Amino acid sequence: MIRSQICDLLGIRYPVFQGGMAWIADGKLAAAVSEGGGLGIIASGNAPASYVREQIREAKRRTDRPFGVNIMLMSPYAPEVARAAAEEKVSVVTTGAGNPSRYMRMWEESGVKVIPVVASVGLARLMQRTGAAALIAEGGESGGHIGELSTMVLVPQVADAVQIPVIAAGGIADGRGMAASFMLGACGVQMGTRFLAAQECTISTVYREKILKAGDLCTMVTGRRLGHPVRSLRTPFAREYMKEEYGGASDETLEALGTGALRRAVVDGDAQNGCFLAGQSAAMVKQVQPAAQIVREVTDEAERILQGAGRWVE
């Protein structure tokens, strides 16, 4: 059985987090992952605090186990969602797409453990100093908003730079990725894309089918010109966005193009105009399974690999 310090720190059975995917990771999915022994995480994305509170209550109805809330720091609602997470006393807050320093004291005072997503060594060091309980080091293989570095180089550098536990994210979708993450210095993993195929994950059929059919070269990165690179499936929307991006469209035109695109993918299943966020591991996602089974399967595979790793050494 794979256990690590993050299990003891959070009171979870397996060191597997479910990524806080905007519009997707609701109270139902988070509770299913937590019931399965991992750490489920409710995404706040661009939603107001009222939505996040509802989802927290939904998760509490479904599980007594710890779960987390992800705060997307670029959201206009980030301040009120940050406050709601403190008031609801969730076990864990994860953050993404920014620097959460201004909220850290409030969360700490409410007894919430803060686990920021970092994409660089500099932010990792700052977050340790500011009181983070652990870090998620997320490489650019991930879906959604990404940094510059890949998981293979980010995780060891972050692990060397801090003394708190490091969770690896980006490109991990099976036990091989989990075992490799431990070798890189992580003591747990976060997966998003793999959980898109969880039975309890409510997304449009179109979205799910696109993930199950994805090949190795099916994702692309747009938004670099605006300074917010985002990885998604290579769909008509993504191609059109990229054409505008490099065709001299104004920042306002680009923002207008992006508005509502996530909803159109997740809720409407609009293959033409939706933005289907996904990581490079989409090609490794092959079947729909209960979330608990995903957590177990990945952890069991990692355990078998790690137990057999001695065969490489004479």
Ligand code: TUI
């Ligand atoms: O946040 C994510 N992934 C996301 S957020 C999101 S919502 C969205 N929708 C449309 C457009 C843009 C966003 C979809 N996916 N992952 C965590 C993450 N954080 N990845 C990279 C970072 C990051 C990058 C730079 C964190 C901090 C940072 O710099 C902090 C600073 O300001 O110093």
